[in-house]
Amino acid sequence: MALLTDDNAVLVQIVGAVLERSEQDMKDVLVVVDMQKDFINGALGTKEAEAIVDYVVETIKSFDGEVIFTRDTHAQNYLETQEGKNLPVLHCIKGTDGWQLDKKLECLKTDAMKIFDKPTFGCMALAEYLKAQEGLECVTLIGLCTDICVISNALLIKAALPEIEIRVIEKCCAGVTPQSHKNALEAMKMCQVKII
Numbered sequence: 001m002a003l004l005t006d007d008n009a010v011l012v013q014i015v016g017a018v019l020e021r022s023e024q025d026m027k028d029v030l031v032v033v034d035m036q037k038d039f040i041n042g043a044l045g046t047k048e049a050e051a052i053v054d055y056v057v058e059t060i061k062s063f064d065g066e067v068i069f070t071r072d073t074h075a076q077n078y079l080e081t082q083e084g085k086n087l088p089v090l091h092c093i094k095g096t097d098g099w100q101l102d103k104k105l106e107c108l109k110t111d112a113m114k115i116f117d118k119p120t121f122g123c124m125a126l127a128e129y130l131k132a133q134e135g136l137e138c139v140t141l142i143g144l145c146t147d148i149c150v151i152s153n154a155l156l157i158k159a160a161l162p163e164i165e166i167r168v169i170e171k172c173c174a175g176v177t178p179q180s181h182k183n184a185l186e187a188m189k190m191c192q193v194k195i196i
């Protein structure tokens, strides 16, 4: 190989710096879906949901990127809504204890972390926020419930950002039942969501 001239050497340095910079600008996002008391040990809690809390905490702590939370958020008229007619169990009523994030997650939350309060399963505002991010490389989802709000948001984000890799961490999710959790993972896999 021919020796680099001084000019070429400078060019190589510049290209290297630009590449390094663009790598730093690439952004990963972790979406923590509905890790609220009512879904863990409250009105709609399950032992499977309780069992994922520590994995979720570890994943947030070790994540290198932006962490975003969503909260299922209903008003007092919940039972009159479409969701309430299909699932007549009061849960995540704004301001109640059950609506709050689990204590272990609340401790991890910083002011810099965004929270999206969403009135239904999928969160349009979250998809729009992600769509507006430059250099987004990958969106990872974890939380509850695999078969309702995780799958809804994974597919919504997939629709908004078809060229972004969407991942779901299996052991950081739980469903309404273990079977519906598995079914949802299969459905997401078929829709090219990476299950890890």
Ligand SMILES: [Zn+2]
Binding pocket: 072, 073, 074, 083, 091, 092
């Ligand atoms: Zn709900």
